[in-house]
Amino acid sequence: MTSLPTGYAPSSYWMASAPGPSYPTLEPGWEGTAPDVEVAVVGGGIAGICTAWELARAGRRVALVESDRLAAGATGHTTAKLSALQGLAYQDIRGARGEEAARLYAASQADAVDRVRQVTAELGIDCDLEECPAFTYAEGEDTMEKVRAEAETASAAGLDASFTTETDLPFPVAGAVRVAAQAQFHPRKYLLALVEDLIARGGLVFEHSRVVNLSEGHPCRLTTERGARLRARDVVVATAYPIFDRALLFPRLEVKRELVVAAVLPSDRAPRGMYLTPEDGTRSVRTAPYRDGQRLLIVTGEKFTPGVGDVERRCARLIDWTQDRFRGAEPAFRWAAQDNWTTDHVPYVGPLHPASRHAFVATGFAGWGMTGGVLTGRLLAARLTGGPLPWEGLYDPRRLHPVREAPALLRVQATVARHFIGDRLSGDGADAIRNIPPGGGAVVRLGGRQRAVHRDDEGELHTLTARCTHLGCLVRFNNAERSWECPCHGSRFAIDGSVLQGPAVRPLKRIEDDEGGARDTGRGRQ
The missing domain is CATH 2.102.10.10 (Rieske [2Fe-2S] iron-sulphur domain)
Incomplete structure (x- = not known):
């Protein structure tokens, strides 16, 4: 195994190439200087920003509150694929929720991809948006049968999906699902443009303002760690993993972290499709415009539970794989991203808990937060302005299917219990x-x-x-x-x-x- 190379940035390319402006902190006493807002959105990643922007566009007075910097968490460390094809998701969803759920999922994810195209054109955003096909591929025969089945399942769900053995990867594959007309972009360039337009529409934006308490009522009240208070008729909690768990979502969410390596390639040697394989602990590949006629090869993999295992060794394995498959690739950046998986493979977007009337949550995007975040904005804005979308019920966090979800739920809780109890019994001197x-x-x-x-x-x-x-x-x-x-x-x-x-x-x-x-x-x- 090679050692980690030196001379490259241990940071996200998206963050380094689009630093963005700073925004004020929500300070105590603010509530005496401005009126209440109609909607407060907690969390300034893609889900929060898109929700706030869609609501402001619909004429609502909105406040966006972020604990750190906007689009700097999972959103600033993504691979930034916009794709309705998501690994082997359609087999999982059909197995857990049925064929209609798979169809609604495909329609909602495709709608999110189209929405980015529409908004980019509407606002004239320069965000390196590129249309390209998406592939889920297999190198081994065992995985190829799953890939072939995914092509059939995704097609039945309504995607223009087909099975192929042809890709523009520099190594052979046994087979792949292909869906045309998907997209990739620079997430921060896109989202910071939305924030600028949000402010122009009267929206309020706060950074470095960590919310620590939510009191639901008429209106709802948010409190930050500095003691500042914000009142709103409705509240959206879009903090990746929810900071409030009134719907008991914690037992139904599994957290995973993935590593990312970005390497420079000559443009004529860079694949133009977006690729993913479930093999080798997952490998995701795409490229992005870089500089001097080059492309940035972005490779993701080595999925792991936070805090478990030797992460440095995982990084070395991912670099080994990248340089073995893409000869001459020179690592320029590395980073990591984190997301949550639900027990039935569909995100939770909707009421925060069964009795909630004015608090909502968005989480569980399973590594597909770009389409999931855009979808969240569309879905919650429609719900709060009286125009529900046809897939609203699919994503409702109040759903529970005990028989179908039981194996995954028990597995998640067994893992948590092992760490909660077992870790306490083992201690170093x-x-x-x-x-x-x-x-x-x-x-x-x-x-x-x-x-x-x-x-x-x-x-x-x-x-x-x-x-x-x-x-x-x-x-x-x-x-x-x-x-x-x-x-x-x-x-x-x-x-x-x-x-x-x-x-x-x-x-x-x-x-x-x-x-x-x-x-x-x-x-x-x-």
Whole structure:
């Protein structure tokens, strides 16, 4: 296995190439200077931005509230495919929900792809939008039969899907599903243009404003960690993993993280289709316009539960695969993305809980958040303005099919229980601190309590409480991204304990030496 190359950016190309402007923070006292809004959208990724924009376009007064920067979470770390063909999804959906559900899913996803085309033209957005075919391919004979079945299932669902053995990949495939006229784009260029238009339509936008409480009523009230309050008739929670779980969605969501490598290729050697295979732990391939007549090859894979396994080794495997299949590809960027999978393979978009009349949620996009986010905006804007779409019921979070969902639900909960209980029973002693190398981290037992200890590149120790502030699972160290991650529900924390990704809304507490923190028992293995 090759070592990780040096001299490339450990950051998202989308973030680096479209930094975007800054927006104000929602501060205490704001409520006394402006009227209430009709809709408050919590979460500034593609689902939140598209929802806020669609509502503003429909004449509603909207506030968009983001805990960090707009389009900088999962949306800023996506592969940015706009495709109604999504791996082997149609077999999964038909098996879990039936043929009509598969048909509605295909229609709604195709509508989302078309919506991006329409809005790009309407607003004149320069977002590198390119039309191209999408493929789900197989190299091995075992997977090929599933691919052939997916072509038939997707076609029956209404997509223009066909089975083929021809692709423009530089290596042979056994077969593939092909759907024409799909698209790819630069997500931040598209979404930041929507935000600009949202503001022009009277919308309010806030960054670095973490919402920590929702009180449903007439009106609903949101409170941020700074104590600012915002009142709205309706609230949409679009925070990837919901920060509120009044619908008990947590047992029905599985969190996965995927790695991304972006490498430079000459334009004449770059494939122009969008590709995905379920083999090798999933491999997704597309290219994007780069510079000097080159294309950026974007490869995704190595799906894993946050906090589980050696992430640096996974990165090396993904780079190996990329350079083996695409000779001469020079890695330029690497990053990672995180998403949630539902137990019946269809996202949750609709009321936050069964009794909710004014609070809504969007989550569970299963790695297809670009079409899922655009669909969310269309669906919730239609619902809140009196024009429901035909697939509204398909995505309703209140659905539950105990018999069909039971195996997946039990599997998800068994995994959570294993981490919640098993991790507590295994603890490292203080001697383990000496074995933490510079740049590394581990959960160790100190004074009878579990602590998350990181040694920085200079050898200094940084100690935090090790229990996730969401529901108390023990965090684990991600050695590639240098972060603490919760394997139960995917919350992520920086080395200083601050929240990088929810559902947690409170940081891990920093532990000083005089509070039982880790004292430096050695500089680690050099």
